[in-house]
Amino acid sequence: MDWTWFHRFGSPPHLYGLAGKLTPWFAWPAALLILAGLYGGLALAPPDYQQGDGFRIIYVHAPSAWLSLMAYTWMAAAAAIGLVWRMKVAHAVAASCAPIGAWFTVAALCTGMLWGKPMWGTYWVWDPRLTAELVLLFLYLGYIGLRSAIEDPQRADRASAVLAIVGVVNVPIVRYSVEWWNSIHQAPSVMKFGKPSISWPMLTPLLIMFVGFTLLFVALMLVRARGEILRRERQSRWVSEVVAQ
Amino acid sequence: MSDAWQAAKLVIERDLRLAFRNRGQLLHPLLFFAIVTTLFPLALSPEPSRLRDVAPAVLWVGALLSSLLAIEFLFREDAQDGTLEQYALSGRSLTWLLFAKTVSHWLLAGLPLALMSPVAAYGLAVSPDAMPGIIGSVALGTIALSLLGAVSAGLTIGIKRGGALLSLLTLPLAVPLLIFGAQATARAIEGGNMAAPMYFLGAFAVLGITLAPLAAAAAVRISME
Numbered sequence: 001m002d003w004t005w006f007h008r009f010g011s012p013p014h015l016y017g018l019a020g021k022l023t024p025w026f027a028w029p030a031a032l033l034i035l036a037g038l039y040g041g042l043a044l045a046p047p048d049y050q051q052g053d054g055f056r057i058i059y060v061h062a063p064s065a066w067l068s069l070m071a072y073t074w075m076a077a078a079a080a081i082g083l084v085w086r087m088k089v090a091h092a093v094a095a096s097c098a099p100i101g102a103w104f105t106v107a108a109l110c111t112g113m114l115w116g117k118p119m120w121g122t123y124w125v126w127d128p129r130l131t132a133e134l135v136l137l138f139l140y141l142g143y144i145g146l147r148s149a150i151e152d153p154q155r156a157d158r159a160s161a162v163l164a165i166v167g168v169v170n171v172p173i174v175r176y177s178v179e180w181w182n183s184i185h186q187a188p189s190v191m192k193f194g195k196p197s198i199s200w201p202m203l204t205p206l207l208i209m210f211v212g213f214t215l216l217f218v219a220l221m222l223v224r225a226r227g228e229i230l231r232r233e234r235q236s237r238w239v240s241e242v243v244a245q
Numbered sequence: 246m247s248d249a250w251q252a253a254k255l256v257i258e259r260d261l262r263l264a265f266r267n268r269g270q271l272l273h274p275l276l277f278f279a280i281v282t283t284l285f286p287l288a289l290s291p292e293p294s295r296l297r298d299v300a301p302a303v304l305w306v307g308a309l310l311s312s313l314l315a316i317e318f319l320f321r322e323d324a325q326d327g328t329l330e331q332y333a334l335s336g337r338s339l340t341w342l343l344f345a346k347t348v349s350h351w352l353l354a355g356l357p358l359a360l361m362s363p364v365a366a367y368g369l370a371v372s373p374d375a376m377p378g379i380i381g382s383v384a385l386g387t388i389a390l391s392l393l394g395a396v397s398a399g400l401t402i403g404i405k406r407g408g409a410l411l412s413l414l415t416l417p418l419a420v421p422l423l424i425f426g427a428q429a430t431a432r433a434i435e436g437g438n439m440a441a442p443m444y445f446l447g448a449f450a451v452l453g454i455t456l457a458p459l460a461a462a463a464a465v466r467i468s469m470e
Binding site for chain 1: 396397400401404407410413414416417418420421424425445449456460463464467468470
């Protein structure tokens, strides 16, 4: 099998150009889908018979929570690729996933707290899923902290890659350990086998938001990865050519 | 006795001998544990029933924090004087040698902590019947903790003021140990059946023994580049 297409990803100028070309293809659909999803969720969907309009925060909360986990998986996958094939740009991608994932985690926590105040009567409870999300935030911060503490960039890449992989083994364990307390969190209403327990007018905008947020994540990651590649390759000639243009 | 066992035995013997020549360092984490557990009755109240309620939490948070102190010293001197580099160049599997090193670390940090926890527990008004269970749960939980610590210690070799970073890396990953460890200790104090949390601690120890030395060896190699 011909692997040149794979090795071309390893070339920083190639990936820089490719990421630049791909960004609008993710960013515009993301913007349109998020706008459509917000309109559908905030205006068209009927209020919940129990929670009233309060439930609408789910349209931001659930996609953020989903992306906080997905960004971590992407980060670990990119880190593993960088570690195994010694691919510098993969480390650049992993490094650019971390802050985005951390902010999605913060967004999921904050929207959850805003929802919790009227529904549970308090901003914070030690509910398993909240706790797992908080631990995930600490994992992101540890990764970012380790990366910034090591001065040599290559060592920082490889050491933080090991940490990301160790974390990926541990995230499910943390998740299931904290499930052992009794949960007062909403039972999952979308990712359920069989029929989802929410009605279609409510569900459709949510699914649109899921797709929109995922595309937004990819677009943000591409932009950040471009910046990261430029910063790392600032000594090389192709960067000065790109910047001169 | 095969070569690999011989090498592991030598590593463990060396670590134990060095540790006993420098006993002060060995005692610091234990003293820290003793002091932290003493602070709780002073801050909370000397009433036995309240102390007994918080005893598992106090014991496990104290154990986690004091083993962080011990983990900081796990690789520090060996990295400074070049021993770790010799291990890496010795032609033996670095994974295996680091596993041996983690075993000696558990013997020097985890086991003493487990043996000391009944004293702290007694101070927290726990009845003597619960002591075997407490020793068992702390001993089992610190196995996985030592292995986890070996990975983060390997990652932070050579970082100046790495102590705070070490806690940031280790503590979130240690959450499952804290949950099941404290649960096992709580069951021991109530006199309940502690099989389920102990099985979990055992499973974490096995998982740690399987994977953590590999990750620690990778981390040490990267840190020495």
